[in-house]
Amino acid sequence: MDFSPTGIPPRRNHSTVAQPTAEALPGGWRSARGEPSLADMFGSIRVARTGSFWRKLAAFLGPGYLVAVGYMDPGNWATSLAGGSKFGYALLAVALISNIMAIILQALCARLGVGSGRDLAQACRDAYPKWVSWPLWLLAEIAISATDLAEIIGTAIGLNLLFGIPLEIGVLITALDVFLILALQVLGFRWIEAFVVALLGVIAACFATQIAMADPDWGAVIRGFAPTTEIVANRDMLYLALGILGATVMPHNLYLHSGLVQTRGYGHSEGEKREAIKFATIDSTIALCLALLINASILILAASTFHASGNTDVAELDKAHALLSPMLGSAIAPTLFGIALLCCGLNSTVTATLSGQIVMEGFINIKVAPWLRRLITRAIAIVPAALVTIWYGERGTAQLLILSQVILSLQLPFAIVPLVMFTASKAKMGTFIAPRWLTAAAGLTAAIVIALNAKLVVDFITG
Structure with missing residues (x-):
């Protein structure tokens, strides 16, 4: 973390960081670049012009971890628990493939943000007419609302498991986390990153302890990373596989990463931008x-604990929490589960707020105060979450969590296709155009996502 000796984040040096300009790349874009993404934090983190590889890399470490939060949110927990308890280790292959897809796509996001000076939302607004860009904006907002819905339910369940707070009250309490985001933004962007990394450390420690207690069959774990045709042939397995895909490769993360990379003051020259792309890609990878x-730990825990004992229908987070203690023979296991879940919910709060700001400002060029933007998205997500928890209880929230992840998967093509097209365009990216192998890999990723989504829709229609 780039703190000064006093522990206070360094203030912007306007003479050394990249500044907002109205410049545009030669051709390609419909309009010149205006105010940059996350303008109040643009170029606020200094990057050393000289020094070792590790010193330079340290300046770029951070955005990747905010992006990674979206790949382990409470909605991911529900799909991984359901997949592990019902199908054992078989869906580990989906988690691995999804992660490889995510690495490829986030590399393109870093390239777009640094190379074009635009986040994905701004790029869509600049490249497409309103009749195209506005529907893309609405779809992006739906994806963020689905993410927020999963976060609200997960945080509420975490509060219930740890402190006994009723789910209905917990759902309402989650609206207050807007003040946490505002406090962190006042301190500086590095403090936001430090908060996220610290909670990720807690989550990792909790799952490492639980996996050690569960003592899984490591041979079966390794075999689970090899994909099988059953994943596509079995409708129930495909539904959960798409849920895992939607929870792993999340649409709003593509908008988020392309904006976050611009918080670094990497300079204007081609060499400085190429170096920034390299280090930003290493960070996200x-x-x-x-x-x-x-993610694999959640699925392994469910497979080794629930599936192995015949509990093949564990999708509810509270049910998983209740079963952990008798099955693992340890009273601390459910507490660790609850702590990790609450940390995931709090972390998702940060990324949902930032991605919402990027999407709204980028697509429709409207400025909304962060606290108001957060309350708007919270209100949209709280209403269905509150209704489901009151009407259906815990089981309804589990089904809603999985459904939210499938919705995210269905939204993916509308973010992936523009991203691949922009970064493959010489006119738009200039010398920063993506290598052909990277474009080909991203294109294959887009084709797989679209094909799986089409099969899911056909299966749903045909019953």
Whole structure:
């Protein structure tokens, strides 16, 4: 973390960081670049012009971990628990493939943000007419609302498991986390990153302890990372696989990362931007590998604890919490589960707020105070969450969590396709155009996502 000796984040040096400009790349874009993404934090973190590889990398470490939070939110827990308890280790292959897809797509996001000076939302607004960009904005808002819905339910369940707070009250309490975000933003962006990384450390420690207690069949774990045709042939398995995909490769993360990379003051020259792309890609790759470990741990815990004992219908977070103690023979296991869940919910709060700001400002060029933006998205998500928890109870919240992740999966093509097209365009990216191999890998990723979504829709229609 880039703190000064006093522990206070360094203030912007307007003579050394990249500044908002009205410049545009030659051709390609419909309008010149205006105010940058997250303008109040743009270029606020200094990057050393000289020094070792590790010193430079340290300046870029951070955005990747905020992106990684989206890959392990409470909605991911529900799909991983359901998949592990019902199908054992078989869906580990989906978690691995999804993570590889995520690494490829986030690399393109870093390239777009640094190379074009635009986040994905701004790029869509600049490249497409309103009749295209506005529907894309609405779809992005739906994806963020689905993410927020999962976060609200997960945080409420975490509060219930740890402190006995009723779910209905917990759902309402989650609206207050807007003040946490505002406090962190006042301190500086590095403090936001420090908060996220600290909670990720707690989550990792909790799951490492639970996995050690569960003592899984490591041979079966390794075999689970090999994909099988049953994943596509079995409708129930495909539904959960798409839920895992939607919970791993999340649409709002593509908008988020392309904006967060611009918080670094990397300079204007081609060499400085190429170096920034390299280090930003390393940052996101490292963070996503950590996300894979945590996601796999959730599924492994469910497979080794629930599936192995015949409990094949565990999707509710509170049910998993209740079963952990008798099955693992330890009273601390459910407490660790609850702590990790609450940490995931709090972390998701940060990323949902920032991605919401990027999407709204980028697509429709409207400025809304962060606290108001947060309350708007919270209100949209709280209403269905509150109704479901009151009407259906815990089981209804579990089904809603999984459904929210499938909705995210269905939204993915509308974010992936523009991202691949922009970064593959010489006119839009200039010398920062993505290598052909990276474009091909991203194109294959888009094709797989679209094909799986089409099959899910056909299966749903045909019953």
